[in-house]
Amino acid sequence: MNDTPDHRFPGLGRRGFLAVSGAAGLGALALTGCGAGTDTTAGGKGDGKPQRGGRLRAAFAGGGASETLDPHLSNLFADVARAKALFDKLADYGSDLSAEPRLASGWESNAGLDRWTVRLRKAAFHDGKPVTGKDVLYSYRRIADPKKAFRAKASLEPIDLKASRAVDERTVEFVLKRPTAEFPNILATFGAYIVPEGAEEFDEQPVGSGPFRFVSFAPGRSAVFRRNPDYWEGAPHLDELEIVVANEESARINALLGGQVEYAHELNPTTGRAHEGRGRIEIVRLSNSAMQSFAMKTDRKPFDDPRVREAFFLIADRKELVAGALSGAGEIGNDLFGKGYEYYADGLPQREQDLGRAKALLKKAGAEDLTVTLDTSPVAAGFTEAASIFRDQAAEAGVEVRVKSGSKDSYWRDILDGGTICSYRSGAMPIEAHFSQRLLTGSTTNATHWRHKDFDALYQQAQSTRDKKARGAVYRRMQRRLHAEGGFLVWGFADWILGTARNVRGVETDAPANSLDWARFDKVWLA
Incomplete structure (x- = not known):
């Protein structure tokens, strides 16, 4: 099989976005699942025993000539797909976004929840050297380097890496700065990959412990990987994996339809509906993969008044927003992140549109003739459509919403501190991480400016609570x-849509994007 990168799909402009979409430009969302040992096609039809061999070509939106195989710089979907092929983390997120062991075989804490012992499974890097505690500490200290801008840095902040130590080759003792009951979430955090001690160069001949070994890399074009027969979880079914860059959604679907790739990532709902059940390709839907919302700044007028925020909650017709902005490819939200994830408060009553109460609340707040500017952008599918739909819904409550479209290149940075209300979305992450990254006084990606000391105290109480039921x-x-009274008007949760050739098998459909079973190309095979 030819190892030369396929250059038919040069970058065409639009970047994919990954797991924490609103935050500091780190697109958020994430990945398509491939379940271990499953006998299903992408469309869910049984097809017997997995077969060995072949090269699967997967098309992703990429980042152009600046792309790198440095796993600690993973940001876009294509970056993470490549990183998951070459590297491992100590843990990753299961279908409910709880942490599951990977390179770690297990973990346990002391009574105070500020010292954790992590045991490593027997695993080796591609050069045959064992994965050790020294490699783990080197990787985390590299990520935490204040001179570098690695995406997992903030997540590792609770760890005192100077005090942490390798007890022996396969045991690491992590010392924490404060009690952290959800410490396993840190091990699973996006970008926290384990690399060999001393590794700094990754684009020429990267060495990881992942299911595939490096063959070639052309930034912005293609990366080729070959099966790792010694992978700790079992060798991949595929002989080779090629990740090609096709930035425009039309390029990805056309390459799939034309037989130039077997897997197309990030398709829009219209494309999915047009091809689903037609027989040429399989459409895969990963439900609950992307929170869709409007973010209201709670520290400035008019949204510093909780009555105005509640009125906006009641203005939203969620069914109409899902039907119109997502073409029906999703389900309604209830103004909370993480539907279906561990710790989600599913017992709260579903909020419905109530224009009469919304008007009454606005009147009490002295905001009957309210005019607001809603910032949006074509940076994400459905954003501009949702803004227009909500504008019309608000008009029925006597609120004038002026829709302002911003730059795709700077949108996430612009809306973090600017404006009063904006379109917002996020991919999968634990609910605890959503709190810590976006809703604490010191959170660096706090788009709603929700800053309350008593709320911070509740978070610390949860992190200091050993009993899981009490923590929940x-x-x-x-x-x-x-x-x-929060600032996120969560109107829906979008499906993440993928396309595969009809001979692709092993793609798991039950897990949301950004979980362990996304981009598990080691579990895919070709029939």
């Missing part, structure tokens, strides 16, 4: 507060 009760209390 604290998280539900925090969510009740957000449901009543």
